[in-house]
Amino acid sequence: MDFVLVSMLVVPLFLGILQVGLYLYVRNTVTAAASEGAHYAAVLNRTPADGQARTRELISGVVNDRLVDSVDASATDIDGQPGVEVVVRAHMPALGLWGPSVDFSVAGHAVKETGE
Template sequence: MPRTRGERGSAVVDFVLVSTILVPLFLGILQVGLFLYVRNTVTAAASEGAHYAAVLNRAPADGATRTEELINGVVADNLIDSVSGDATDIDGQPGVVVSVRAHMPPLGLWGPGISFTVQGHAVKETGE
């Protein structure tokens, strides 16, 4: 069916109206996926670093170093603010906690970034 003279150019308007809804929705989903990837990667590295430091004759600082090694090359260095390893008490047992402070910048040009902290815990091995 041929278009009438008054409908000429309506496809462009429809495209613009639909795009103003779909593009921000797509970018939001992309941002959430990127955040979850970075958070899960950093959490796994912190957990692995804590387990590494929990081995007999290793210090909590060794766990922080191991965590940094695991994060390097996977997550951009400018996203990680600090990595620390400390001795702690886990249900009455000596343990190690590795903490990582990081942030995610916004995908677009507006809005604040998201800061987050993750921790990995492990019970320290004893020589008994």
């Protein structure tokens, strides 16, 4: 009897902690991929499309593709310097990998190399 009562408290708490850990893992992985994609696109003679493709490649190797809604890359201005921004929009289901989802967006930035 005591085991049932304690389990009703401990199991949901444990599953909630696992869900938060899974969300943080996915968000941090997508953030790192966006940052790496921006740095990749910032190299001389590369375009934002190269960074977008690199970001998709990095994400697809680690995170399920159905969690990522879009990957966009564009040229931008970073403190007066030409740069690249990669934005990833994704969602994370609230119950494991199923159920209603929480949308989030992360961005990576890098200053573009110039030929000077």
